[in-house]
Amino acid sequence: MKRARLAESTRRTVTNEFAPPPNAERALLVAVQWQRDGWDAAASLAELAQLARSAGLEVVGAVTQHLPHPHPRHYVGPGKLAEIVALRQELGFTVVLADDELSPAQLRHLEEKLQLKILDRTALILDIFARRAQTREGRLQVELAQLEYRLPRLTRMWTHLSRQTQGGVGLRGPGETQLEIDRRRARERIALIRRQLDEVRRHRERYRQRRRQRRLPVVSLVGYTNAGKSTLLNALTNASVVVEDRLFATLDPTTRRLLLPDGQVALLTDTVGFIHKLPTSLVAAFRATLEEILEAHLLLHVVDLTHPRAAEQAATVRRVLRELGASQYPTLTVLNKIDLLDPGIDPEQLTRDLDLPEHAVLVSAMTGQGLETLRQRIATMLRDLATIVEVRVHIPYRDMRVLSLLEERATISERRYGSEGILIEARVPRFLVPRLEPYMVR
Ligand SMILES: Nc1nc2c(ncn2[C@@H]2O[C@H](COP(=O)(O)OP(=O)(O)OP(=O)(O)O)[C@@H](O)[C@H]2O)c(=O)[nH]1
Ligand SMILES: [Mg+2]
Structure with a gap:
């Protein structure tokens, strides 16, 4: 019941969303319910609709089908396909x-069966990313992802690279x-982008080293898209990062100084x-970009508490963090948007429903409610993470990054060079422990 009421209160924000552009393409959404990761087709479709609107499409309808797994030839089964053909007259979709x-x-x-433009979730996300990317690295990364996605899907009709195929006389093999x-051409372009990205990243590594030398603790905002990470960064640091009720408003990492109540200064990053x-x-x-998260001493996992799928979203974020190797990082969960909750709803109960693995702070990044408590908690956790512990680690020669991190931040009392790596005994601040975890010798 609480959820139902909550869903309504959330819907209020959804209707605020921008209208589609006047000549937007009309899209029919199609979902197969088959995955067992806690997301049902309805929730996944609601999100797809939001993605579609973020990409400038007008959603005119949706069909779903339960299948053990998607049909290998046309995603949905033949019956559903016929249904889509029939719906076309009525709904007039072109995508x-x-x-x-x-x-x-x-x-x-x-494409053959429907004679329509077919898009999928990935193409849509790539499209949104392509529009939002600001920095050179961001744009290169998106283009790389787009080319990798398109390469196996190239057909004769494909014209995206036709610009570059001009003047191909002489280059064209028999x-x-x-x-x-x-x-x-696509493969050549991929190779070129890879080289350019390498260059950009070397620059960034230098910047990262400078940042480490400043010795400020780094706090990283992580979370589901639209949870309110940028709003929170702005509220905590008086910054003016773009905030939008759209998916993937932020693509490129931003860092600001965060002043804490006990006088500590940290860097707060949003990505x-x-x-x-x-x-x-x-x-x-x-x-x-994602691995920037591994530089953090502390993660703030921002969750939109008012979202009907808050629990699934939080689980998705934890899964991605695990894949990145950040699951052991000290994390503070920030339950955001409490200003949107109906007065009848007890946020504490809602929090218990979320079944969180770590402590949480309730806030509204919009109204500022709870932010003082959050600042205190961050300060306490950072103080604790700065305490020194002794470790014995075996660092393989291939992981130079961890090695340089140790050189910069640890007091090394012993090194023994082996064939694969170096055995090191050192005193390190606690925030480094998760980073060293894979190499710990007990
Ligand atoms: N009512 C309310 N709205 C909020 C709050 N925090 C953020 N929002 C709104 O939620 C939407 C998303 O906020 P952002 O800060 O852009 O979210 P984000 O997590 O940075 O999203 P991405 O950059 O897309 O990943 C915006 O419309 C914000 O105004 C809050 O505490 N209360
Ligand atoms: Mg953002």
């Missing part, structure tokens, strides 16, 4: 949008079809939000 990443074969078959040329079914090509391309 069909699938809630899972379609295989190249599924995409091709659906008997090479347009499709082969397109593929080769890209996570989402259910985050495309693998994006995770790979954004790996460097």
